[in-house]
Amino acid sequence: MGRNVGGHREERASHRRHVAVTKTALAGLRVIELCEMIAGPYCGKVLADLGAEVVKVEEPGRGDPARGTGPFPEDIPHRERSGLFLYLNTNKLGVTLDVATSSGRRLLRELLREADVLVEDLPPGRSEALGLGPEALREAHPELIVTSITPFGVSGPYRDWRTYHLNLYHGSGHSSFIYQDPREVVGGPLVGGGYIGEYDAGLAAALATLGAVLGRLRTGRGQQVEVSKLEALVALERVEVNRFANDPTPVRFPGMVGGLVRSRDGYVVITAAQDQQWKGLVQVMGNPPWSQEEMCRDEISRAQHRDEIQPYIEEWVARYASDEIYRCAQEGSVPVGPVRTVAEVTAWEQARQRGFFAEIEHPEAGRLEYPTAAYRFSKTPWRAERAAPLLGQHNDEVYCGWLGHSRRDLARLSAAGVI
Amino acid sequence: MKEGPLAGIRVLDFTWAWAGPQGTLLLALLGAEVIKVESRRRLDHTRVRSLMAGPVLVSPDHSVIFSELNVGKLSVTLDLKQPRAVEIARRLAGVCDVVTENMRPGTLDRLGLGYEAMRAVKPDIVMVSSSAVGGTGPERTYVGYAPTFAALGGLSSITGFPDGPPSPLSGAVDLRVGTTCALAVLAAVYHHRRTGEGQWVDISSTEAVSALIGGAFMEYAVNGRVPTGDGNRHPTMAPHNCYPCLSGRQARWPEEGGPLWGEDGRRSVSIAVGSDEEWGALCGVLGKAGLEHDPRFADVVSRWRHREELDHIISEWTREHTAQEAAEALQRAGVAAMPVLDGAGLAQDAHLRERGVLETVDHPIIGSRLALGPPWRLSDTPAAIRRPSPCLGEHNSYVLGELLGMADEEIEKLAREGVVT
Numbered sequence: 001m002g003r004n005v006g007g008h009r010e011e012r013a014s015h016r017r018h019v020a021v022t023k024t025a026l027a028g029l030r031v032i033e034l035c036e037m038i039a040g041p042y043c044g045k046v047l048a049d050l051g052a053e054v055v056k057v058e059e060p061g062r063g064d065p066a067r068g069t070g071p072f073p074e075d076i077p078h079r080e081r082s083g084l085f086l087y088l089n090t091n092k093l094g095v096t097l098d099v100a101t102s103s104g105r106r107l108l109r110e111l112l113r114e115a116d117v118l119v120e121d122l123p124p125g126r127s128e129a130l131g132l133g134p135e136a137l138r139e140a141h142p143e144l145i146v147t148s149i150t151p152f153g154v155s156g157p158y159r160d161w162r163t164y165h166l167n168l169y170h171g172s173g174h175s176s177f178i179y180q181d182p183r184e185v186v187g188g189p190l191v192g193g194g195y196i197g198e199y200d201a202g203l204a205a206a207l208a209t210l211g212a213v214l215g216r217l218r219t220g221r222g223q224q225v226e227v228s229k230l231e232a233l234v235a236l237e238r239v240e241v242n243r244f245a246n247d248p249t250p251v252r253f254p255g256m257v258g259g260l261v262r263s264r265d266g267y268v269v270i271t272a273a274q275d276q277q278w279k280g281l282v283q284v285m286g287n288p289p290w291s292q293e294e295m296c297r298d299e300i301s302r303a304q305h306r307d308e309i310q311p312y313i314e315e316w317v318a319r320y321a322s323d324e325i326y327r328c329a330q331e332g333s334v335p336v337g338p339v340r341t342v343a344e345v346t347a348w349e350q351a352r353q354r355g356f357f358a359e360i361e362h363p364e365a366g367r368l369e370y371p372t373a374a375y376r377f378s379k380t381p382w383r384a385e386r387a388a389p390l391l392g393q394h395n396d397e398v399y400c401g402w403l404g405h406s407r408r409d410l411a412r413l414s415a416a417g418v419i
Numbered sequence: 420m421k422e423g424p425l426a427g428i429r430v431l432d433f434t435w436a437w438a439g440p441q442g443t444l445l446l447a448l449l450g451a452e453v454i455k456v457e458s459r460r461r462l463d464h465t466r467v468r469s470l471m472a473g474p475v476l477v478s479p480d481h482s483v484i485f486s487e488l489n490v491g492k493l494s495v496t497l498d499l500k501q502p503r504a505v506e507i508a509r510r511l512a513g514v515c516d517v518v519t520e521n522m523r524p525g526t527l528d529r530l531g532l533g534y535e536a537m538r539a540v541k542p543d544i545v546m547v548s549s550s551a552v553g554g555t556g557p558e559r560t561y562v563g564y565a566p567t568f569a570a571l572g573g574l575s576s577i578t579g580f581p582d583g584p585p586s587p588l589s590g591a592v593d594l595r596v597g598t599t600c601a602l603a604v605l606a607a608v609y610h611h612r613r614t615g616e617g618q619w620v621d622i623s624s625t626e627a628v629s630a631l632i633g634g635a636f637m638e639y640a641v642n643g644r645v646p647t648g649d650g651n652r653h654p655t656m657a658p659h660n661c662y663p664c665l666s667g668r669q670a671r672w673p674e675e676g677g678p679l680w681g682e683d684g685r686r687s688v689s690i691a692v693g694s695d696e697e698w699g700a701l702c703g704v705l706g707k708a709g710l711e712h713d714p715r716f717a718d719v720v721s722r723w724r725h726r727e728e729l730d731h732i733i734s735e736w737t738r739e740h741t742a743q744e745a746a747e748a749l750q751r752a753g754v755a756a757m758p759v760l761d762g763a764g765l766a767q768d769a770h771l772r773e774r775g776v777l778e779t780v781d782h783p784i785i786g787s788r789l790a791l792g793p794p795w796r797l798s799d800t801p802a803a804i805r806r807p808s809p810c811l812g813e814h815n816s817y818v819l820g821e822l823l824g825m826a827d828e829e830i831e832k833l834a835r836e837g838v839v840t
Contacts, residue, residue: 025606028613038634050606070654071638083637134798153796158757158770161750164691166651166659167757171689176761177589179566189661189687189759190586191651193577194632203598203631208795208802210605211449215424215800217612223799231776234765235794236591236598238441242487244762245777245789259566260587269566269575269587274464330561335551337567337625339585342636343645345573345629350558356626368640374596374627375603376555379618380610 024051025380029213031117032057032108033092034099036064038165038195039229040121040149041088042202043209047117048091049373049382055111055398056089056389060096060419063391064089073365079391080364086388087370090360094389095398096419099130103418108132110403112141116216117209121149124159134224144222145212149205153228169197172233177240179256197233204232257302257309260339263322267339270313270329273299280334285316362387395419423450424800428608431508431515432456432492433532435463437565437590438624439521439549440488441597446517446604447491448793448802454515454818455489456508458498459811459840466811479811480784486808490780490790494809495818496840503838505531507819512537514822516611517604518546523562524554534619543617545607549600553623563624565592572628577635579648586648592628599627653691655719657726658701661687661759662737664745687759688742690733690749698722700752705736782807815839 029052033044041056041064048054058064066088067079097111098104112118118137120127127133127148137146151168152158169175174197175189205227212225234241258270258281272281275298282291290296290312295305302309317325322338329336338344345351346369354376357369365387373382399405399419413419428451432443435457447453457463459479465488466479479485495511497504509532512518518537520527527533527548534546548554551563552571566587569575578586603620611617629636635646653659664687692698695718702711710716710732715725722729737745742758749756760768766777766789777789785807793802819825819839833839 025610027610029609046602071634071641071644073641075642081641083641084634087633087637152770153774156770156773158750161757162697162753162755163757164653164656164659164693164755166653166661166691167689167755170661170687170759171757173760173762173765174589174591175759177591179587179589187580187583187650188663189651189689190578190580190648192586192588193574193579193646193648194635196574196631199631199633200595200598203595203602204794207445207598207602207605208449208797210602210609211424211795211802212797212800214428214605214609214612215426215450215797217609218424218427219800221799223797225798226796227794228774231771231774231794234771234776235791236594237589238594238791239437239484239487239590240762241765242777242788242790243483245766245791246483248763248766256566260584262584267570267575267585269570271564271566330558333562335562335564335567337563337570339570339575340573341576341645341647342573342629342632342639345571346636346639348571350552350556351623351626351629353556354553354623354626356623356629365641368637370640371626371629371633371636373630374599374622374624375606376553376621377603377607377618378620379616380607 023380024383025377026050026052029053029117030115031055031119032111032115034118034120034122035149036121037066038084038088038198039201039205040119041066042199043119043147043149043205044092045088045090046203046206047209051380051383054092055394056092056094057097057108057111058094058391060098060392060417063096067391078364086362086365086368089388090370091383091385092389093394093398094392095395096392098418101416101418103413103416105131107399107403107413107418109140111398112137112144114402115144116213117145117147119147119149119205119209124150124154138224142222143216143220145209145216145225146222147205147209147212147225147227149201149227149229151229153231154226165195165198166191168229168233172197172230173237173241174233177237179259197229200236201227201229201232204235257306258313261314261317263317263325263338264320266322268317268322268325269337269339270317271335273302275299277334278302280332281329284329284332284334288312358384360384360387363390392419420803420805421799421801423448423802423805424797425449425451426800428452428517429515430454430517430519430604431511433518433520433522433527435521436465437488437593438596439519439600440465441594442549442600442604443492443519444488444490445598445601448804450800450802450805453492454511454814455492455494455809456497456499456511457494457811458496460498460500478784483785483788486782486785486788487790489808490804491806492809493814493818494812495815496812498837498840499530499532501838503833507823507838508532509536509540510823511818512544513540515541516545517608518544519600519604521549524548524550524559538617541617543611543615545604545611545617545620547600547604547607547620547622549596549622549624551623552625554621565590568592568596568624568628571625572632573635574628574632577632577646577648580650581648583648595631596622596624596627599630651689652726655723656691656693657723658729658733659691660730661689662730662734663687664737664742665740686742688737688745689757689759691755692722693755695719697754701749701754704748704752704754705733707732707736778804780804780807784810812839
């Protein structure tokens with residue numbers, strides 16, 4: 001069996017690290033990330049936050065374009081202060097390397113020899129041109145897992161299409177499956193906020209990558225993991241997509257009894273379709289006479305009489321603040337949630353007590369509060385070991401410490417624009 | 420078929436509804452053996468009915484929604500209200516690597532199947548629990564579904580048109596939670612494989628949503644600004660919107676002889692321009708005299724300021740084309756554009772068809788249906804649909820007989836007594 005199968009890197013990693021080391025789930029897993037903007041970096045972040053040693057490779061001088069995308073403090077652009085970049089690159093090491101130069105590619109190959117995983121988001125065809133195509137990598141690094149993230153995958157008629165989040169989100173069907181009262185839909189198809197589809201693709205890539213890492217523990221071999229962002233998004237509408245694939249007749253979704261409803265000070269969503277939830281809701285509303293009528297008998301009849309029932313619910317909800325509705329409904333076991341802004345989520349006692357937010361100090365951006373992750377591992381906690389790297393911050397640690405280059409080599413590479 | 424990367428990993432699955440089953444579906448696609456524990460007395464409601472599927476289903480084995488979310492799994496039936504069934508479930512945990520569940524926090528503990536009980540049977544078990552807002556904290560007993568996760572997590576508030584209502588989004592929110600759960604399982608299994616140590620992982624569905632919009636939270640953290648829905652617009656790019664198109668008709672797929680669908684699901688096209696180069700390319704396609712040199716649209720900033728006029732000009736052109744034609748013409752010129760697809764449009768889409776994302780799955784009761792395959796392609800240990808979704812209790816004899824070594828008569832007796840049901 002080859003060297004480092006399954007990662008014997010833990011020992012080495014703990015030797016190298018001078019900071020206090022939390023026990024982490026992915027300790028010792030080494031990942032090289034050659035990605036930009038959101039999807040690929042989010043994949044790297046998910047792994048880094050769980051303890052993988054992720055080296056982010058950026059173009060010298062320019063860096064990941066996410067550095068140029070705000071939000072910036074006081075709206076003053078600064079490549080070390082982009083909120084988006086800071087969030088997406090926590091816990092990573094950062095090096096610079098120009099893959100367009102042959103010296104840069106040499107250095108990258110040296111890095112790959114030290115790595116368990118490469119995550120890359122080069123356009124299809126570009127990786128082959130750089131000598132980083134599947135065959136070349138397979139030959140040189142048979143144990144390496146190579147995760148390639150592209151908008152459409154490496155084949156098919158749209159392979160080389162240019163896209164932004166807007167295009168992929170709307171191209172994936174998501175904007176057509178919204179749970180909404182048709183009377184309230186104005187303005188046509190609507191993109192999901194916060195570039196969520198890019199994160200979705202990154203999460204899908206992280207999952208498949210970890211799958212391959214586990215596979216390697218058994219087989220001792222690396223492999224190619226191909227992730228199409230479009231397909232990652234389509235997969236999240238599995239139920240709807242499969243339904244249409246088998247029966248193209250559009251269903252007229254009558255809308256949910258409840259659903260999105262305006263309260264005194266905002267909106268709440270109520271999901272009370274099933275009998276038990278409905279009974280809870282009726283009780284919370286004080287068993288009004290209309291709720292005893294035939295139309296409210298069961299889930300089917302309520303759906304059929306949705307337009308008659310809904311105004312009663314709306315009238316009741318409008319009398320209260322969202323939080324009042326939330327408390328009293330949830331105390332009666334009725335699934336209700338207020339629509340909250342990110343500021344309200346940040347102040348939410350439940351999330352705060354669970355430690356969902358972490359303060360992280362960054363040399364340029366200062367101390368900021370970051371969302372962490374949805375999971376609490378009892379033995380290997382999410383960590384905020386370091387903030388996002390400054391551009392090229394770890395060139396020395398990685399090129400000299402890992403690869404054994406001298407500082408004078410680094411100066412030469414830097415002078416030539418390679419790093 | 421070649422084994423998946425998770426071959427040899429066995430999961431005891433107490434999840435139901437959408438989010439949890441999506442998580443274990445992903446594990447099954449990656450080759451894990453997933454044993455779903457269910458009961459005729461407390462059916463996964465996706466086996467019973469759905470507003471999308473219409474009225475009450477003929478039987479629990481006829482539900483296509485259940486089928487979509489449970490492809491590749493095994494089913495064992497145990498009535499967990501009965502102590503003997505609980506005892507069997509514990510023994511099953513003893514032969515599994517992972518336990519997953521998404522019941523209301525506290526429920527499995529009351530049944531005697533919580534983490535401590537599982538650990539007593541198998542000290543190194545990995546257990547992953549997901550719930551609406553997490554298994555700790557003052558609101559831990561609160562309940563929820565996809566729309567409440569989107570609302571509480573902040574996603575609804577940043578999805579909407581200006582002055583319009585927030586969006587409740589869709590069932591995809593549940594599947595995002597499921598993906599997060601699957602990831603947590605794999606990270607915990609990796610740790611276990613390396614160190615021999617099991618653990619409990621507690622997941623908040625609402626936090627799973629918030630983590631996927633981290634940039635929006637940073638907007639608030641950095642500048643104290645509260646982001647809100649801005650339709651399809653972008654803070655710096657213009658044009659950046661969806662534009663109405665001619666509605667086209669799609670020809671019948673000759674090789675399948677399927678029904679001739681009316682509207683082809685391509686009623687608008689999304690167009691986004693991020694650079695001067697892309698703007699020049701767009702002008703070339705629109706072919707409108709003087710547009711490229713119009714001072715209102717001369718640079719990134721002026722285009723953004725005049726984005727409404729731009730939208731008007733672009734939609735004059737898109738209205739003359741089907742969305743597919745428009746997208747293809749724009750892409751040929753180097754402009755980011757795609758048809759806005761709905762369910763029918765996706766099922767017909769040439770790219771997805773050529774990529775083979777839909778495959779035929781034969782189910783003994785439902786029959787032959789198209790289903791989405793794995794969302795990733797692994798070259799050596801492929802992810803794949805290895806079997807259809809299970810009928811209720813279909814694998815009782817394998818799970819109880821082969822895995823636990825019970826004799827057939829014993830299983831039959833337990834079935835008669837309503838323990839295995």
